[in-house]
Amino acid sequence: MDETTQRVALDDSTARAAAEDVAAALAAQLQRGGEAMDADLYDAWFAADILWGSPYGATVTGYKTLNAIHHRLMNQSTPPTPPPAPASRFEVVSVLAPAPGVVVTHIRRQALAVDGFSEMALYVLIERDGRWWLAAAQNTPIGPATSALPPHPAA
Template identity: 50%
Template sequence: MTQRPALSTPGHLAEAMRAVEDVVSKLQRGLDEHDADIYNTGFAADVVWGGPFGATITGYDTLHDIHRKLMTRAAAGSSRYEIVTVSALGPDVALAQVRRTPLDPADEFAEMALYVLVRRAGRWWLAAGQNTPIEPGESATDHNHH
C-alpha cells in the first residue's frame, strides 16, 4: 500500500493564516467599497483565476478590468467572507478555502473559493483562485470533513 505524505507544515500555519486573513480583509473591503483596486491589491501579475461559471482568466490586467466592471455596477451584493480552512504547504505557500455569503436573503448566490498564496520577497501574493457556486444558507463547516 502506498504511503501518502501529509503536505501541510504546521510550523508555518500561523504565517499562512495571517497572509490569508490579510488577503481576505482586502477582498472584503474592496467589495464593501465597490473598489477593484482594493479588491485586487494582493493579486500577482500572473494570477490564474477560475470564475464561478467555468471561465479561466490569466493575468492581473485582464482580471482587474473584469473586477472593475463588476464593482462599478455592484454585480455582487453585500457579502461576508469567511475563512473556512488554511493550510501551509511550506514556508512560502498557503492554501485556503474561503466562503462568500450574501448578506441580503434575496441574493441566492454564494460561493466557495480555493486560493493559493505564494510569498515572494517577503510579501504574500494571490497566485490562483477558483470560485465555485454553493448553496446559500449553510454554514461553512457543514461540509468540512477532514
C-alpha cells in the same frame, strides 16, 4: 501512517499560525474592496500572472484582464451592467501551509441577502520578497446542498 497518502502541511505551529494570519489578511482585503466597490483595492494582492477560475467555468489569466472584469462587476453606475457584486461577508474556512512561502486557503464569500449569490474560493498565495501575492484562485458557487459529502464543521 498509511503508505498510500502523504501529509503535505508543515508540522510547524509557527508556520501554521503565519499561514492563518495571511489568509485572514487576504479575506480582510477582499472585504474592504468589496464594501468599497473598489476593484483596485479588491485586487491589490493579485499577481500580474494570476490564474483565475470563475464560478461558471471561465478561466482568466493575468491581472489586467481580471481587474477589468472586476471593474465591470463593481460598477455602481445607473443602471449597472452586469449588476454590481452583492454585499458579502468573507470568511476563512480552512488554511494549509504546504511549504515555506506558500499558503492554500478556502475563503467563503457569503452574500448578506438571503437569496444572494455566494461562493467558495480556493486561493493559492505565494510570498515574494516579504509580500504575499495571490497566484491562483478557483471559485465555486454555493447552492442548496446536493452533495453526498458532509458539510464543513464550521458551516
